[in-house]
Amino acid sequence: MLKTLNSRTAPKCKAPERIVQFGEGNFLRCFVDWIIQKMNDRTDFNSSVVVVQPIERGMVDWLNGQDCMYHVNLQGRLAGEVVNSIDRIDCISRAINPYSQNRAFMALAEQPELRFVISNTTEAGIAFDPACRLADTPASSYPGKLTQLLYHRYRTFGGAADKGLIIMPCELIFLNGHHLKECIEQYIELWRDDLGTDYEGFRRWFETDCHVCATLVDRIVPGFPRKEIADIWQRISYEDNLVVQGEAFHLWVIERPDNMTIDQMKAEFPAAKAGLNVLVVDSEEPYHERKVTLLNGPHTVLSPVAYLSGIDIVRDALNDEVVGPFIRRVQMDELMRTLNLPEDELRQFAEDVLERFNNPYVDHQVTSIMLNAFPKYATRDLPGLKTYLSRYGQLPQCLVMGLAAIIEYYKGGTRADGTPIAPNDAPEIIELLNTLWATGNTETVARGVLAADMIWHEDLNLIPGLTDLLIADINKIEAEGMKAAVADMMETK
Numbered sequence: 001m002l003k004t005l006n007s008r009t010a011p012k013c014k015a016p017e018r019i020v021q022f023g024e025g026n027f028l029r030c031f032v033d034w035i036i037q038k039m040n041d042r043t044d045f046n047s048s049v050v051v052v053q054p055i056e057r058g059m060v061d062w063l064n065g066q067d068c069m070y071h072v073n074l075q076g077r078l079a080g081e082v083v084n085s086i087d088r089i090d091c092i093s094r095a096i097n098p099y100s101q102n103r104a105f106m107a108l109a110e111q112p113e114l115r116f117v118i119s120n121t122t123e124a125g126i127a128f129d130p131a132c133r134l135a136d137t138p139a140s141s142y143p144g145k146l147t148q149l150l151y152h153r154y155r156t157f158g159g160a161a162d163k164g165l166i167i168m169p170c171e172l173i174f175l176n177g178h179h180l181k182e183c184i185e186q187y188i189e190l191w192r193d194d195l196g197t198d199y200e201g202f203r204r205w206f207e208t209d210c211h212v213c214a215t216l217v218d219r220i221v222p223g224f225p226r227k228e229i230a231d232i233w234q235r236i237s238y239e240d241n242l243v244v245q246g247e248a249f250h251l252w253v254i255e256r257p258d259n260m261t262i263d264q265m266k267a268e269f270p271a272a273k274a275g276l277n278v279l280v281v282d283s284e285e286p287y288h289e290r291k292v293t294l295l296n297g298p299h300t301v302l303s304p305v306a307y308l309s310g311i312d313i314v315r316d317a318l319n320d321e322v323v324g325p326f327i328r329r330v331q332m333d334e335l336m337r338t339l340n341l342p343e344d345e346l347r348q349f350a351e352d353v354l355e356r357f358n359n360p361y362v363d364h365q366v367t368s369i370m371l372n373a374f375p376k377y378a379t380r381d382l383p384g385l386k387t388y389l390s391r392y393g394q395l396p397q398c399l400v401m402g403l404a405a406i407i408e409y410y411k412g413g414t415r416a417d418g419t420p421i422a423p424n425d426a427p428e429i430i431e432l433l434n435t436l437w438a439t440g441n442t443e444t445v446a447r448g449v450l451a452a453d454m455i456w457h458e459d460l461n462l463i464p465g466l467t468d469l470l471i472a473d474i475n476k477i478e479a480e481g482m483k484a485a486v487a488d489m490m491e492t493k
Helices: 026-030 032-042 060-065 102-110 142-156 176-190 192-209 226-236 262-268 285-308 314-318 323-338 343-357 373-380 382-392 397-409 427-438 442-450 466-480 482-492
Strands: 017-022 048-052 070-078 081-089 092-096 116-119 166-169 215-218 244-247 251-255 278-281
Touching: 017 032, 017 142, 026 032, 026 070, 026 244, 032 081, 048 102, 060 092, 070 226, 070 343, 081 226, 092 102, 102 142, 116 142, 142 176, 142 192, 166 176, 176 192, 215 285, 262 278, 285 314, 285 323, 285 343, 285 373, 285 382, 285 397, 285 482, 314 323, 314 343, 323 343, 323 382, 323 397, 323 482, 373 382, 373 397, 382 397, 397 442, 397 466, 397 482, 427 442, 442 466, 466 482
Parallel strands: 017 048, 017 116, 048 092, 070 244, 116 166, 251 278
Antiparallel strands: 070 081, 215 251
């Protein structure tokens, strides 16, 4: 018989509440809280997490109903080995709804041992709302709530330097910490009159004694494993309604704040000491560029090539005798050569990405990646195309073929096996491609796409050689089919 999961039926961590976490969703529980659990298990970090629900409706009641305990099921490949592990997470002490428990929320600022704030409030969460007021219970925006908490801490401890907090947002926006810091500074200024004589001291304490980090997070988290939950419950012997499933790979890049050194940050947050893939660096930017270029970039071009070749799953594309080598060449021979990090580091990350593409547990549909393919190519692949041309004096043929495949995909219709081709993008882009393809002239199509200012904000026909190569690739796909065109290109390159 399955047991109910709570602190009476399973051992529960008891550690100082040193971390406030804004957000209770799948990603934070599968990524951040899993990392903190490992740090507690493997080092003397000895910290528990208080979860704060960032919006009025959430799932803190579910968490508290299980005494904030749950399991993480990681699946995938690591270092060539198949992983299907289950860990019980018990590092969350309690969960608070600041809308109904505002006093308990603000009292967190009074706890002397508190040191960290971590968040994932979606990309829209880090935003300044001028309607927020210091007296709100609570402020509606996440940065507003955090500013309220920081001010209460400043007042409680009289601006003591050692009571500043380390703030690590995990929202999926570039330079998330920089944006969050700007929002907090805006609230301090907006509330200047309410702060009164505390204004200058609080502003200086935040600037000097609090530490806001930009971070990059990377783990695919599908969430609750509905199809497999009965089997998982049997494995763990508990009925756990908060199981969260994620891939085995993880990466957390933390940019040190201006007022801390890398060594100081590592000492405060000893994740690397616990054997975790957590990097503390001077700048997040090259790692952001690496992820976008070597993970998102190949995804964007493999998807239309695979789908038009009759392949529906990313893993199957990687293992195909034609499309697989195409993906590897895009990544290893073209995109990787446009980045500026050490080659061994880039190669290891690239191999990790290919291993993730080959996850035996996730049937990642290539069509799910095709949404808004043109804007994705503009941000993920076009910079690499330009850099490659600048560095090596020639166009990267696989990246150009990938663009030709996107254009062919947006022609619509059906592929060879009768499966529909249904592009999904902004209406004006769909309309443009329909108009261009209606001419029946591939040169008109290629030139028209490259000239589309709404996509590129420039005329790509001005890139030397690109127009002619793109026309040739589209003609080859039209004449031979996608897979044969790629095979021919791979043989003649």
